[in-house]
Structures are given as C-alpha cells and as structure tokens.
Amino acid sequence: MASTYPPKRLYRIPRSTNAEDPELYKAFGFHPVHIGDYLKGERYRIVHKLGYGGSSTVWLARDCLENCYVSLKISRANFGLGNKEVSVLRHLAQTKSDHMGAQYVMKLRDDFILSGPNGEHQCIVSQVAGNRLSRPLGVRYSCLGPSRLLVAQLFLGLEYLNSCNVGHGDLYTGNILFQLETFDSWSDEQLYECMGRPVTEEVVRLDGQAIESCAPAYTVHSGDLSRLEQRMMVSKILIVDFGASYFINTPPMKCSDPLG
Numbered sequence: 001m002a003s004t005y006p007p008k009r010l011y012r013i014p015r016s017t018n019a020e021d022p023e024l025y026k027a028f029g030f031h032p033v034h035i036g037d038y039l040k041g042e043r044y045r046i047v048h049k050l051g052y053g054g055s056s057t058v059w060l061a062r063d064c065l066e067n068c069y070v071s072l073k074i075s076r077a078n079f080g081l082g083n084k085e086v087s088v089l090r091h092l093a094q095t096k097s098d099h100m101g102a103q104y105v106m107k108l109r110d111d112f113i114l115s116g117p118n119g120e121h122q123c124i125v126s127q128v129a130g131n132r133l134s135r136p137l138g139v140r141y142s143c144l145g146p147s148r149l150l151v152a153q154l155f156l157g158l159e160y161l162n163s164c165n166v167g168h169g170d171l172y173t174g175n176i177l178f179q180l181e182t183f184d185s186w187s188d189e190q191l192y193e194c195m196g197r198p199v200t201e202e203v204v205r206l207d208g209q210a211i212e213s214c215a216p217a218y219t220v221h222s223g224d225l226s227r228l229e230q231r232m233m234v235s236k237i238l239i240v241d242f243g244a245s246y247f248i249n250t251p252p253m254k255c256s257d258p259l260g
Helices: 085-094 100-104 147-163 188-195 225-232
Strands: 044-052 056-063 068-075 108-116 119-126 129-132 176-180 200-202 218-220 233-239
Touching: 044 068, 044 188, 068 108, 085 108, 085 119, 100 147, 100 233, 129 225, 147 233, 176 225, 188 225, 225 233
Parallel strands: none
Antiparallel strands: 044 056, 056 068, 068 119, 108 119, 129 176, 176 233, 200 218
C-alpha cells in the first residue's frame, strides 16, 4: 500500500513566497543560479531576479556582448526541450513583417541549452518588460493608458501572430506585460537604486549537511518591478510566454486558450 504521507523535506521552509521553494532544486528541477553568475560562457551576467513559476525562473541579466539588459528564462530541466516555444519564437524572429502588431509581441534575442547538475535547461533571452496586466494587490494601474488602447494593442498583436501562422495557446492577463523604456546605460548600482538590491534567503538543509551542487547557496526574491515601472513604463503591452504556442496549420488536440 502506497504511503499517504507527504515526502520528507530536505530544506528549511522559505520565509517568503517571493522566492521559489528550495525543494524544486533537484534532478529534473530548477538550475541553481546566484547573483553575478555568468551563463553561455561569459556572455550573460545575472544581475537580479524577475520572477519564477512552476516551470522556470526568470532573471534580469546583462548581455556583455550587446551591452544591454535582458530577460533570461531558465526552464526546469528537460521541461522546455520538447515543446514548440523556441521553434515558434525563432519563426517569428525570422518572419519579416511590417505588421503594426509585431511591436506588441515578445522578440527572441537568443536561446541556448544550459547543462547543469539537475539536467539540461532550455534558456530563452528576450527584452525586459514590466509587471503583468494582472496586478498583485497594492500595485497601481497608473500610466497604463486608456483600456481601449490596450485592447486595440492586444488585438493587433493577435492579428500579427495569426498572419505568421501562430497561435499563442495560453493567453490571459498573466502573459500580458507592459513595455519599458530602455535603461541599458544604467550601471548595476543605478538599477539597484531604482528597484532595490537583490534580497536573498539562505538555503539550509534540515539534516545539517552541506548544500550540494544541485541547489543554490541562497534563493533570490523577485525584484520590485513596480518601482522600475514608475520611471520607465510606456503605454504598450507585450504578449509573452509561448510555452503552449503552436502553428495554426498543426493545432494541438486540446487548447485552453479562447483567444489564441
């Protein structure tokens, strides 16, 4: 008879939900990342944390080759290797279009596979954007612009995707962000003055043993994007997260997305 008890925890329960549970750092789990780490050789330097979800962590990084800030999503090991996200984003990047809606859809800057102690991770590099359209409690909607303008941008973005033979597959307010003005000229210190320094929480094993390579020495709380928005936000949406996307001529058997 199978046990009904939950699996025994290896790490101390985190004090905040603003960072992922360290239990997710295991075989086929998240890749351990620290502030200051370099990825893809010495091209991308980790500067801050943008967020996390059930299948990925998202980091604010400095592209040392292009000298700009980027969003760097690291998927759970082996999670993104079989879906169409990268192939769809590559297709959009290679499609020459003067469609007005193209400016409202995320653009792939780079993608690569990261090998680590927990497996192989799909990494996607794109532009940095602000908060989601679905705001956390206490985050104001100031400067978002008239709702009619935002709806028009959304439909232009969907029209552009349709013209490229792409369906989003998971379109809801959590996958619609707001664009930011460029802040590539800022130093790390200027960035931290705006959105705060990274807040870290030590990862501690409950058995008192040392942390192994599968887990980071600390987790990083997601940065305060609302502070960045107050200075850099523009009234333009950005459709993101193509993990459930598909080509319209080969649609999936099931699709939970009523719009796209």
